[in-house]
Amino acid sequence: MNMWTNGLPRLELLSEEQVESIHETAMRALEETGLDILYEPTLELVRRAGLKVEGNRVLFDRGFVTEAVSKAPASFNVRGRNPDMSFTIGGEHLVTCPTGGAPFIADLDGGRRPGSVKDYIDLVKLTHSSPQIHCIDSGIVETMELPVETRSLDMDYLVIRYTDKPYMSSGASDRSAADCLEMAAILFGGRDEIEETPSVIAVVNPASPLVWDDRMLGSIHQFAAANQPILVTPFLMAGTTAPVTMAGGLAQWVAETLAGIAIIQTIRPGCPSVFGGYLTGTDMMLGQPTLGSPEWSMGILAGAQLARRYGLPFRGGGGWSSSKIVDAQAGYEAVMGLWPVLLGGVNFVLHAAGALESTMIVSPEKMVMDFEILRILEWILDPGLPVDDDTLALNTIAEVGPGGMYLAASHTLSHFRDAVYRPELSSLEDLSRWQESGSKDTAVRAHEIYKQTLESYEDPGLDPAVDEALQGFIAKRKEELGA
Amino acid sequence: MNMWTNGLPRLELLSEEQVESIHETAMRALEETGLDILYEPTLELVRRAGLKVEGNRVLFDRGFVTEAVSKAPASFNVRGRNPDMSFTIGGEHLVTCPTGGAPFIADLDGGRRPGSVKDYIDLVKLTHSSPQIHCIDSGIVETMELPVETRSLDMDYLVIRYTDKPYMSSGASDRSAADCLEMAAILFGGRDEIEETPSVIAVVNPASPLVWDDRMLGSIHQFAAANQPILVTPFLMAGTTAPVTMAGGLAQWVAETLAGIAIIQTIRPGCPSVFGGYLTGTDMMLGQPTLGSPEWSMGILAGAQLARRYGLPFRGGGGWSSSKIVDAQAGYEAVMGLWPVLLGGVNFVLHAAGALESTMIVSPEKMVMDFEILRILEWILDPGLPVDDDTLALNTIAEVGPGGMYLAASHTLSHFRDAVYRPELSSLEDLSRWQESGSKDTAVRAHEIYKQTLESYEDPGLDPAVDEALQGFIAKRKEELGA
Numbered sequence: 001m002n003m004w005t006n007g008l009p010r011l012e013l014l015s016e017e018q019v020e021s022i023h024e025t026a027m028r029a030l031e032e033t034g035l036d037i038l039y040e041p042t043l044e045l046v047r048r049a050g051l052k053v054e055g056n057r058v059l060f061d062r063g064f065v066t067e068a069v070s071k072a073p074a075s076f077n078v079r080g081r082n083p084d085m086s087f088t089i090g091g092e093h094l095v096t097c098p099t100g101g102a103p104f105i106a107d108l109d110g111g112r113r114p115g116s117v118k119d120y121i122d123l124v125k126l127t128h129s130s131p132q133i134h135c136i137d138s139g140i141v142e143t144m145e146l147p148v149e150t151r152s153l154d155m156d157y158l159v160i161r162y163t164d165k166p167y168m169s170s171g172a173s174d175r176s177a178a179d180c181l182e183m184a185a186i187l188f189g190g191r192d193e194i195e196e197t198p199s200v201i202a203v204v205n206p207a208s209p210l211v212w213d214d215r216m217l218g219s220i221h222q223f224a225a226a227n228q229p230i231l232v233t234p235f236l237m238a239g240t241t242a243p244v245t246m247a248g249g250l251a252q253w254v255a256e257t258l259a260g261i262a263i264i265q266t267i268r269p270g271c272p273s274v275f276g277g278y279l280t281g282t283d284m285m286l287g288q289p290t291l292g293s294p295e296w297s298m299g300i301l302a303g304a305q306l307a308r309r310y311g312l313p314f315r316g317g318g319g320w321s322s323s324k325i326v327d328a329q330a331g332y333e334a335v336m337g338l339w340p341v342l343l344g345g346v347n348f349v350l351h352a353a354g355a356l357e358s359t360m361i362v363s364p365e366k367m368v369m370d371f372e373i374l375r376i377l378e379w380i381l382d383p384g385l386p387v388d389d390d391t392l393a394l395n396t397i398a399e400v401g402p403g404g405m406y407l408a409a410s411h412t413l414s415h416f417r418d419a420v421y422r423p424e425l426s427s428l429e430d431l432s433r434w435q436e437s438g439s440k441d442t443a444v445r446a447h448e449i450y451k452q453t454l455e456s457y458e459d460p461g462l463d464p465a466v467d468e469a470l471q472g473f474i475a476k477r478k479e480e481l482g483a
Numbered sequence: 484m485n486m487w488t489n490g491l492p493r494l495e496l497l498s499e500e501q502v503e504s505i506h507e508t509a510m511r512a513l514e515e516t517g518l519d520i521l522y523e524p525t526l527e528l529v530r531r532a533g534l535k536v537e538g539n540r541v542l543f544d545r546g547f548v549t550e551a552v553s554k555a556p557a558s559f560n561v562r563g564r565n566p567d568m569s570f571t572i573g574g575e576h577l578v579t580c581p582t583g584g585a586p587f588i589a590d591l592d593g594g595r596r597p598g599s600v601k602d603y604i605d606l607v608k609l610t611h612s613s614p615q616i617h618c619i620d621s622g623i624v625e626t627m628e629l630p631v632e633t634r635s636l637d638m639d640y641l642v643i644r645y646t647d648k649p650y651m652s653s654g655a656s657d658r659s660a661a662d663c664l665e666m667a668a669i670l671f672g673g674r675d676e677i678e679e680t681p682s683v684i685a686v687v688n689p690a691s692p693l694v695w696d697d698r699m700l701g702s703i704h705q706f707a708a709a710n711q712p713i714l715v716t717p718f719l720m721a722g723t724t725a726p727v728t729m730a731g732g733l734a735q736w737v738a739e740t741l742a743g744i745a746i747i748q749t750i751r752p753g754c755p756s757v758f759g760g761y762l763t764g765t766d767m768m769l770g771q772p773t774l775g776s777p778e779w780s781m782g783i784l785a786g787a788q789l790a791r792r793y794g795l796p797f798r799g800g801g802g803w804s805s806s807k808i809v810d811a812q813a814g815y816e817a818v819m820g821l822w823p824v825l826l827g828g829v830n831f832v833l834h835a836a837g838a839l840e841s842t843m844i845v846s847p848e849k850m851v852m853d854f855e856i857l858r859i860l861e862w863i864l865d866p867g868l869p870v871d872d873d874t875l876a877l878n879t880i881a882e883v884g885p886g887g888m889y890l891a892a893s894h895t896l897s898h899f900r901d902a903v904y905r906p907e908l909s910s911l912e913d914l915s916r917w918q919e920s921g922s923k924d925t926a927v928r929a930h931e932i933y934k935q936t937l938e939s940y941e942d943p944g945l946d947p948a949v950d951e952a953l954q955g956f957i958a959k960r961k962e963e964l965g966a
Binding site: 331422 | 491492494495496497501504505508511512515516517518519540595690692693694721722723724725726727728729730731734735738764765766767769771772773774775776777778780781785805806807808809810811812813814815816817818819822826840841843852855856859860862863867868869870871873874875876877879880881883884885886887888889890892894895898899902903904905906908909910911912913914916917922924925926929
């Protein structure tokens with residue numbers, strides 16, 4: 001299994017009473033205001049479950065929601081085609097996934113441009129090679145030269161082809177979800193196989209406030225029927241898609257997410273479902289989310305706490321940045337969204353690496369920077385700060401003594417390779433050494449690491465029979481879809 | 484009073500048993516190995532207290548240390564010459580202080596150069612103007628054109644002259660500490676006055692491992708006799724000045740710090756004493772500290788926990804960076820050292836802003852960047868995430884309803900000015916707006932804010948009689964010292 005275990009205490013930002021106030025507000029919003037459900041099969045489902053439906057408006061009874069949500073597992077395994085890469089989502093575990101969904105890529109070589117198949121493959125290779133990344137989003141960048149109707153087929157194929165880590169599908173509609181599931185079934189040996197063990201992760205978002213649309217519900221029905229993990233993830237901006245005050249945003253978050261998970265559990269009880277989401281401030285003048293802001297950090301901590309209230313795994317946080325380039329803002333904003341991942345006990349962090357310009361672009365240099373941040377955080381979890389007779393080193397303190405030097409102590413020599421973190425990207429040299437090596441800033445050094453990583457990429461290969469079957473399926477579907 | 488109050492739960496990295504193991508190791512190091520004390524008045528003092536002394540080596544009996552340390556207050560007030568700027572060190576409070584001690588300054592105008600009086604004044608004006616800064620270090624940059632023998636007189640004068648916030652003295656020897664205390668007495672109305680209420684903060688560092696030298700002990704004797712707050716601050720590098728394993732580093736930290744505080748309390752029982760320090764990894768190839776590393780973050784959290792063990796205020800953390808410029812590394816390293824300040828419940832954070840190149844240089848652009856990070860962290864403390872009927876906004880959720888827009892809601896209009904954080908430095912604009920305004924990176928924008936801040940600096944003034952008395956004292960001392 002390939003994931004982190006987070007034994008740190010959880011930072012509880014909210015008191016128990018505050019959690020219950022938010023819960024109560026969410027329940028009243030579900031019962032009294034309800035949600036718009038823009039998909040007939042879902043309306044049919046909730047009608048049969050006895051909910052009150054008027055037009056598209058559904059009032060979600062709290063008894064129904066609570067009962068349904070209680071069927072979701074607290075944690076579950078997701079397999080990779082390399083079994084060593086499988087992981088657990090939930091409990092004390094933390095799984096990282098790079099950014100997804102960006103239409104553009106920007107790097108120091110080629111500048112900012114629409115994503116291409118070549119860029120896509122390079123990014124999969126880069127993230128496949130990073131030990132700090134556990135899962136890869138098949139939407140790691142859009143492949144803009146491919147026809148949009150069948151693009152998700154190609155993107156799912158490419159992520160399957162170039163990594164053996166578990167993946168998230170970019171398919172987000174009834175049709176593309178069905179195709180994605182067919183491909184996962186081909187990869188893992190049939191529909192029964194994938195229903196048995198989760199094999200491809202889906203992500204769905206409500207149209208906040210309080211709407212679930214047909215595309216997302218189509219995707220939910222497909223993935224839930226196949227028992228695949230679904231990350232239910234509102235993106236809430238205080239003052240535009242959510243109340244301007246955070247407490248109200250949290251209540252709406254709970255309402256939207258639990259409604260989604262209740263639908264999933266009604267379709268397929270026990271289907272792996274993740275309480276996900278983001279809550280951020282809004283710059284009212286610019287209409288932009290305030291990533292890296294206090295709201296951003298507090299939203300991660302509070303969201304994680306609410307997910308625990310419902311016994312659900314939590315998805316949140318990430319190295320998001322509003323910056324357009326890999327500069328100081330990109331650095332501090334990334335940590336503002338990643339430290340709380342550890343503190344809150346987040347279970348799945350999408351956009352853990354590579355996101356810039358509020359996720360409009362993916363940047364391989366930013367990705368390398370985020371890998372360094374993730375390595376630092378990983379080290380805090382493991383090895384952390386072990387305390388035992390050997391690490392307390394009383395005899396070494398005595399041996400070196402006042403005014404002595406630890407460098408040559410045998411305790412130092414036997415530990416310095418494993419006891420101390422060594423950065424891969426950060427420059428620790430003094431000024432003259434740094435100047436001698438070209439006065440390179442972080443982005444330039446990250447670019448070099450990016451290129452070196454591509455060169456040393458080790459192809460995990462793909463079973464030729466599976467490869468052929470996948471390509472055959474894609475060709476057939478493209479023909480059927482007239483692409 | 485001007486400081487933050489940190490109501491967040493403390494992140495306890497160590498178990499109680501681990502804290503006790505570290506304590507026990509420290510006590511044994513104090514008793515069995517001891518420290519070298521390179522100052523005759525201190526040797527005299529500890530001999531009289533009954534400690535075993537052989538040459539310069541002093542074995543610190545744990546009964547003596549524990550008893551002495553217990554006399555230090557858990558918290559205390561420090562006054563500014565503007566009473567509104569006074570603050571409390573200890574308890575739930577957090578006080579920020581910019582970097583100090585850098586011989587060089589670097590900014591986008593003038594590049595990297597030795598610090599000057601003009602730079603010094605500009606930096607005091609910049610930090611005086613920041614609401615995120617509570618205390619100013621009179622060593623904010625070295626004034627390299629002034630004679631080194633009397634430089635601390637001028638630097639103390641300049642910090643007194645250009646800010647009315649409390650200050651830390653750069654004086655660190657018997658003689659310069661005495662001068663510093665004379666100046667504080669002039670400023671606050673006499674020696675009795677300053678002994679009554681702490682008025683100038685001192686910082687002292689052991690020569691790790693386990694040595695207190697004559698300069699630092701000279702300073703300790705002066706400041707302790709005057710009842711001024713002393714920050715006792717080892718800088719420990721794992722594998723060079725401390726054991727390579729963190730637990731041993733923590734034990735040595737406790738031993739060195741408690742020995743220092745025990746000396747202070749023996750000179751003047753009740754003298755405000757702060758458990759301070761840093762523990763970081765070392766890059767063995769470069770001989771450099773690994774700032775922003777896991778050791779760096781964990782050292783802050785563990786150090787704070789140990790200080791609580793002894794009922795002492797804690798100094799630690801800061802926006803340190805090894806980077807030579809204000810780039811992405813400077814951004815992420817700064818947060819790696821500042822988030823743990825909140826999490827650990829640090830009481831005094833020196834180097835909170837402006838430090839680059841491992842504190843070899845002070846950068847006003849880095850300072851402005853750190854102000855933004857500090858503003859974000861401050862907002863997490865206050866207002867934080869208030870939960871009440873108004874912020875839960877149930878009626879607003881109902882009023883806006885599914886598919887609605889919060890922008891025009893009266894709840895939004897009445898709250899958007901105060902409920903949502905607005906950055907001063909971070910760029911939230913979309914790409915085209917950012918390009919239209921010149922595609923400025925963080926450092927360039929920070930530089931502009933720096934220059935604007937200098938222009939809008941409001942001189943707090945200084946009582947002409949006090950000013951004259953201070954200048955008279957300095958002139959007299961310069962003559963006496965032959966400068």
